[in-house]
Amino acid sequence: MTSTAHPQTGSAPIPLRPGAFDVPTWRYVGFLLGPFAGTFAFNAVTVTLPALRDRFGAGDVALELVVAGYGIPFAVFLILGGRLGDRFGRHRLFVIGMGLFLASAIACAVAPSIETLIAARVAQGLGAALCTPQVLATIQATSQGPARTRAIAAFGASGGIGAAVGQVAGGALAATSFGPIEGWRAVFVVVALIAVAAIVCAPLAPRSRAHEVVAIDLVGSAVLAVGILAASVALTFGPAWGWSWPVWAVLALAAVALVAMWRHQNAIERSGRVPLLPPSVLRLRPLQLGLVAAALFFAGYSALLYVFPRAVEGGGLTSLQAGMALLPFAVVFAGMSLAVARIQSRLGDATLVLGVSLQIVALVAMTATLALAWGSDIGLWLQPALVLLGAGQALIFSPLTQLVVREVPVEAAGLSGGMFSTAQQLALSFGVIVIGSVVTVTGVTGRDELVAGLVLDIGLAVAVLVLAMVMRARGRRGV
Numbered sequence: 033m034t035s036t037a038h039p040q041t042g043s044a045p046i047p048l049r050p051g052a053f054d055v056p057t058w059r060y061v062g063f064l065l066g067p068f069a070g071t072f073a074f075n076a077v078t079v080t081l082p083a084l085r086d087r088f089g090a091g092d093v094a095l096e097l098v099v100a101g102y103g104i105p106f107a108v109f110l111i112l113g114g115r116l117g118d119r120f121g122r123h124r125l126f127v128i129g130m131g132l133f134l135a136s137a138i139a140c141a142v143a144p145s146i147e148t149l150i151a152a153r154v155a156q157g158l159g160a161a162l163c164t165p166q167v168l169a170t171i172q173a174t175s176q177g178p179a180r181t182r183a184i185a186a187f188g189a190s191g192g193i194g195a196a197v198g199q200v201a202g203g204a205l206a207a208t209s210f211g212p213i214e215g216w217r218a219v220f221v222v223v224a225l226i227a228v229a230a231i232v233c234a235p236l237a238p239r240s241r242a243h244e245v246v247a248i249d250l251v252g253s254a255v256l257a258v259g260i261l262a263a264s265v266a267l268t269f270g271p272a273w274g275w276s277w278p279v280w281a282v283l284a285l286a287a288v289a290l291v292a293m294w295r296h297q298n299a300i301e302r303s304g305r306v307p308l309l310p311p312s313v314l315r316l317r318p319l320q321l322g323l324v325a326a327a328l329f330f331a332g333y334s335a336l337l338y339v340f341p342r343a344v345e346g347g348g349l350t351s352l353q354a355g356m357a358l359l360p361f362a363v364v365f366a367g368m369s370l371a372v373a374r375i376q377s378r379l380g381d382a383t384l385v386l387g388v389s390l391q392i393v394a395l396v397a398m399t400a401t402l403a404l405a406w407g408s409d410i411g412l413w414l415q416p417a418l419v420l421l422g423a424g425q426a427l428i429f430s431p432l433t434q435l436v437v438r439e440v441p442v443e444a445a446g447l448s449g450g451m452f453s454t455a456q457q458l459a460l461s462f463g464v465i466v467i468g469s470v471v472t473v474t475g476v477t478g479r480d481e482l483v484a485g486l487v488l489d490i491g492l493a494v495a496v497l498v499l500a501m502v503m504r505a506r507g508r509r510g511v
Contacts, residue, residue, distance in 0.1 A: 055175045055238055057182045062233030063167045064186055068194035069226045070160045075198030080206040080216040088146040101150045104264040105157035107457040112253045114165030115308055119248055122166040123239050129162025134227035141220035164453050172437050173240040182373040188429030189369030196362035199337060203355025252296055252308040259289030267465050322435030325499040327455045329428060331463035332492035336485045338464045343482035348408035357411035364422035372430045381504045387427025388497040394421035395490045406479045
């Protein structure tokens with residue numbers, strides 16, 4: 033019997049069963065369907081918004097609520113969901129969250145009104161927040177070495193593939209009716225089926241929870257929820273409200289809440305109790321750099337996926353054709369994700385640098401292609417660059433995830449899963465908000481809209497490359 037302890041937190045050693053750290057990746061398959069379902073639901077539903085407008089006569093605010101109603105509770109409750117998994121068992125929280133996700137997907141599929149759909153989407157976001165952080169936490173707590181690298185690579189692949197497939201499937205389903213089932217309703221039927229598969233396969237995953245009883249910091253949870261909720265609401269609806277004074281007031285509330293949260297967490301940790309967000313962990317420089325890099329990457333990722341279907345449809349493609357144009361990207365991303373663990377075993381931290389470099393080359397190639405071609409065949413002309421983009425981004429997901437979690441002690445594994453997913457969700461929303469604001473202010477459409485998204489993504493990718501090189505240099509120096 034061996035044990036581990038984290039020197040900075042002073043936590044008690046955690047007993048490890050012999051062989052507990054050699055879990056084959058296939059045993060996580062049910063859990064890995066969690067991030068796949070979460071990103072699939074976000075991206076596929078975003079593509080169906082025009083169909084929802086036609087079906088319910090919904091205005092822009094209602095359509096924004098369909099997206100934000102899922103994304104905001106998802107972001108707000110992720111960290112709390114991770115800590116609840118530490119306290120009550122990660123398998124239990126995953127099944128509860130996925131069960132809520134399933135029930136809400138069914139409610140979305142049969143929604144008689146836009147108001148009912150929005151309410152069901154809020155419940156769906158809450159379910160995703162409860163189950164998603166358990167995935168990375170379970171991997172971190174039950175594997176190490178090459179087994180952990182392979183499992184985290186699969187985690188990154190599941191979320192990325194869910195996003196790419198969501199775009200393709202959402203466009204395909206939205207353009208098709210299945211007898212009495214409208215295309216947008218079929219999207220939620222597919223989401224429900226994925227949730228069923230996740231619940232059925234969940235028992236394959238190893239069970240884990242924090243070794244010591246984790247007290248849930250209710251005050252800290254409430255203050256953090258207020259801060260994230262206020263920031264999410266302001267950033268989501270700021271463009272629609274013209275960035276008027278109420279938006280800035282809500283942003284100020286978010287800042288006050290987060291500062292109060294930090295002071296509260298410091299006080300709890302000094303008293304010897306377990307805080308929701310341990311400041312000693314948050315001060316770890318690799319964790320900080322990894323979270324910033326992840327936020328920049330996902331912001332650019334979401335901005336490009338947001339403008340791509342809108343822009344190419346303006347170039348003459350149908351919704352189905354716009355979705356299918358991303359299919360090779362999704363296939364290459366999936367294939368490269370399966371190989372990333374072997375690549376990392378050879379290149380180490382240089383894998384992230386390589387991935388970001390390929391991404392930048394692909395984005396520049398897409399921009400150059402747009403300068404030479406435009407029209408109904410643009411989807412074909414963009415394929416070489418999109419294939420390269422899929423390969424590059426597959427080499428980014430897993431290394432970024434590992435940078436965030438590698439310094440977090442196992443007894444706070446739920447924290448790492450919650451923090452990474454929170455940064456991801458907020459960044460995804462922020463990227464859409466930024467590019468949406470740019471498009472609204474400039475009035476660009478079609479080719480110019482896609483170029484704007486590419487320029488934004490290139491700038492963010494360059495920043496990620498700089499951070500990746502800094503982190504690699506720090507790793508070589510052992511700091």
